[in-house]
Amino acid sequence: MGFATFFPRRQPSASWLLLLFLSLLLPNWAIAADAGKEKEPRQFERPVLIKAEGVITPIFTSMLSRRIQEAKSYKADLIIIEIDSPGGMVDPAFEVAHEIRKINWAYKVAYVPDECLSAASFIALACNEIVLHPDARIGDAGPIFMDEDSMFRHVPEKIVSDIAQQIRIVADTNKHSENLAEAMVDKDHLVYQVENQQTGEVRFVSEIELDDWKNKPGWSDPKLVPESREGRFLEFTGKRAAEVGLASFLVDDQAELQQKLKWNGPLHHLDRGWVDGFVFFLNLPFVTFLILLLGLGTLYMELQFPGLGIFGILSVVCFALFFWSRFLGGTADVLEVLLFILGVGCVALEIFVIPGFGVAGMAGAALLLSSILLAGQHSIIPDSREEFHMLILNMGIVGGVGVTFACFVTVMSQYVGSLPVFNRIVLVPPEDKVEDEDAERLLGAKSLAMGQEGVALTALRPIGKVRFGKMVLDVVAEDDIIPPKATVQVVEMDDFQVVVRRKVEEMEEA
Incomplete structure (x- = not known):
């Protein structure tokens, strides 16, 4: 006997059907309401504009980093980074890109009125949104270096792999396509576009993922993104970037940008x-x-x-x-200053305490040289060809x-x-000036006797001038530095030099 025998079957009433319909419809209403809330435009009260212009160098990124800290002090809730750069050094660009992507106290928008090429695209991908002028350009971030023949070459594949991994991390933070980002730095990374035929959702997949998306139910057949052809770094115009979804929208100027972002109050410019x-x-x-x-x-x-x-x-x-x-240029820190001060101390020790070019002098010179060279480097040991070329330039200057x-x-x-x-x-007394007619007196060194006394006219470090009667001679101190006006005695002499020592009695009195 089945369970249904205890409860006779009844035809569903109209009220039961209505309740069932409402139970299915209400969750969809809630989801639609939530989606509508997410699409409501943000309201910004304290927007700031930071310009990132020129070639990317450690100085460039250091200045941009200071502007970001100023924006934080200003309590900005919207940071617009206006990028107009042909690119530059990879490491400084990634350094500031990682700093920007970690900002959680403000909404970040990259605004590109003209060009955002090469390493500058890393900065744009680190922002929540990218906004371009219709004719602006973004991408083409293939890393290159200058070879020994002064010709630009593409970097080895090993370096490309590391850069590609970093740019994928930057892009993924703000939900930009990782594959499009990688195609900017890897000329052999082909990207295909697939579209959901029901929802219109667009995704970009790599050649490795291609087999998983072929003949996938509900999705269109993969189409190669034309800009990612083999042997070509991906680069988009503003119009094309908007078509593929890399750009949120297009604007012609800052006035239109304000209309789209809808910020309240004046835009605070953080200029250099x-x-x-x-x-x-x-x-x-x-x-x-x-x-x-x-x-x-x-x-x-x-x-x-x-x-x-x-x-x-x-x-x-x-x-x-x-x-x-x-220091403000981003290439020096406390280490370089400490090395310089220590080097000066070693040189002073060699000159004033232990005369003679010895260990202290050589150590001081090495410390001074190291501090000056390191002050011009972005890292202690060059880890890229750009850093190596910078080291060569600094060595040339030094x-x-x-x-x-x-x-x-x-x-x-x-x-x-x-x-x-x-x-x-x-400061030489007038009577001790040597003129042409008195030159013979300098030849009277041979008339000096061992032990003969004289008075130091200048400090002997260890070379200086001493007066012997009416003669003024250049002499060499035997040991320590001898101050001016000290009495000295001749201890050695030949045809080339006279060696003196401070008088013993004066040394004991001192």
Whole structure:
């Protein structure tokens, strides 16, 4: 006997049918209402505009990063990044792209009025939406490098794979097509378009995924995206980017952009200030050369004429400008400054405490050189060809500074006493000036006797001038630095030099 025998079958009434109909319809109404809420335009109260213009370098990304922090301090809820760039260095572009994609305190829109090519497209893909002018261009991000023959080449496949993985991560964060993004950096990555015949949903699949989508129920046959042909980096115009869904919509100018995004109140512009322009100027190779040369030259003059102070101040200003510009330019950090200070300390120790070019002097020179080179690098060890080329450029600048400084030291050491300006700086008593008719007195070194005493006219470091009676001779100190006006004794002499030592009694008194 079946279960149905206990409950006789009855014909469903009209009320039961109505309840069943409503139970099926109400959930669809709720879903439609929720979908309608999601499509409601956002309302922004504190929009800001940041311009990202020019070639992407560490300076470019450092300035853009500072503008983003200013937007956060302004409590912006909408960041419009106006991109007009032909591209640039890959690593700095990814660095700022990852910073942008992690922003969760504001909605991000990339606005491209003209071009967003190569590495600049990484920044656009890091935003929630991409908006382009109909004639703008985006994509073509194939990584290249300059070979030894000064010709541009495509980077090896191993590097392409890493870049492709990174750009997929950036694109996926904001629901942009990962395959379209990868086709921008990989010329052999073919992309096919499939469309749901019922809902109109469009997806982009790779050649590897092609077999899974062929003859898939409800979906159209895959069609090759024409811009992703083999051997060609994917690049879209604004119109085409909107057709494939990469661009949310198209605008002709900022006024139309405001109509589409519907923000309230004025648009706050975060433009580059005079500090950014000054930092960019100081980072130019020729200006860097002049700053370093002036810093070394004034430091040498301060050591030659101690007590004046003006040369020391100028040297500090020059090196402070150098590291400050590198710090704000994004290539220097505390490490480089510490290395420089330690290098200066080692050189000072060699000059004033333990004379003679020894371990301290060589270590100081190595630290100074390392700090200056690292201050111009985006990373400590070059990890890309771009970084390697930057290292070569910095080494060329430092080498040029070294050669020029050596020539400067040679000229100053020979002619400093006769130059129109510096002959007034050298504090030599009038009666000790050597003129042509008194030149014979300098030849009287042979008349000196061992142990003969004289008075130091200048500091002996270890070379300086000493007066023996009426004669003024260039001598060499045997050991420590001897200050001016100290009494010295001759301890060794030959045809080429006179070696002196400070008088024992004075040393004991000191």
